[in-house]
Amino acid sequence: MKLSKANAFILLTALALTTLFSACKKTTPAPAATTNNITVGTAILTATTNGYSYKCSTTSSARQGVEFIISSTDDHNVSGNATAPYHGLAIYFNVGIPTVQTYTLTNQTASSTNYAQYEEGPTNTYTSYHTDSTRTGTVVITKSDPVAKKISGTFSFNAVQYSPPGTAVISVTNGSFTDVVYQ
Numbered sequence: 001m002k003l004s005k006a007n008a009f010i011l012l013t014a015l016a017l018t019t020l021f022s023a024c025k026k027t028t029p030a031p032a033a034t035t036n037n038i039t040v041g042t043a044i045l046t047a048t049t050n051g052y053s054y055k056c057s058t059t060s061s062a063r064q065g066v067e068f069i070i071s072s073t074d075d076h077n078v079s080g081n082a083t084a085p086y087h088g089l090a091i092y093f094n095v096g097i098p099t100v101q102t103y104t105l106t107n108q109t110a111s112s113t114n115y116a117q118y119e120e121g122p123t124n125t126y127t128s129y130h131t132d133s134t135r136t137g138t139v140v141i142t143k144s145d146p147v148a149k150k151i152s153g154t155f156s157f158n159a160v161q162y163s164p165p166g167t168a169v170i171s172v173t174n175g176s177f178t179d180v181v182y183q
Contacts, residue, residue, distance in 0.1 A: 047175035105137035129159035
């Protein structure tokens with residue numbers, strides 16, 4: 001049986017469209033990556049540390065038992081502070097997933113407290129600062145959405161040099177994080 005040019009065109013077009021549409025799938029945005037209760041997303045975390053602007057566009061959260069952590073790290077992203085190419089900031093909650101309210105950041109060694117830490121310096125030789133009983137801070141959770149699993153808030157704290165041991169104090173002000181995802 002010989003096909004006419006018109007029938008051959010229709011058959012090839014139908015075959016091409018069938019192949020094309022069977023290969024197409026509806027895509028949805030990829031969820032935030034989660035490994036070992038750590039969720040990495042594209043939330044923005046900003047702050048001012050000792051007068052320098054800090055902005056990180058990759059912020060993660062982690063849950064382990066009742067501890068909930070919001071953290072960010074970034075290289076070369078503190079405006080004007082070229083002497084410290086590595087920067088990291090973490091806020092630890094010992095209350096599970098924080099709800100909309102104000103939390104006090106204090107001593108990290110107490111098992112029932114919330115605390116913060118900031119790190120800066122050359123990679124692998126950075127200086128770590130932690131809140132303690134006299135250098136404290138606050139976190140105000142402005143949004144905690146258990147359905148979308150996102151959390152937002154503002155923060156500020158003072159922290160003392162923890163490692164290597166020292167007496168230097170840093171001030172972190174104007175801090176905010178928006179839509180940090182969690183699992």
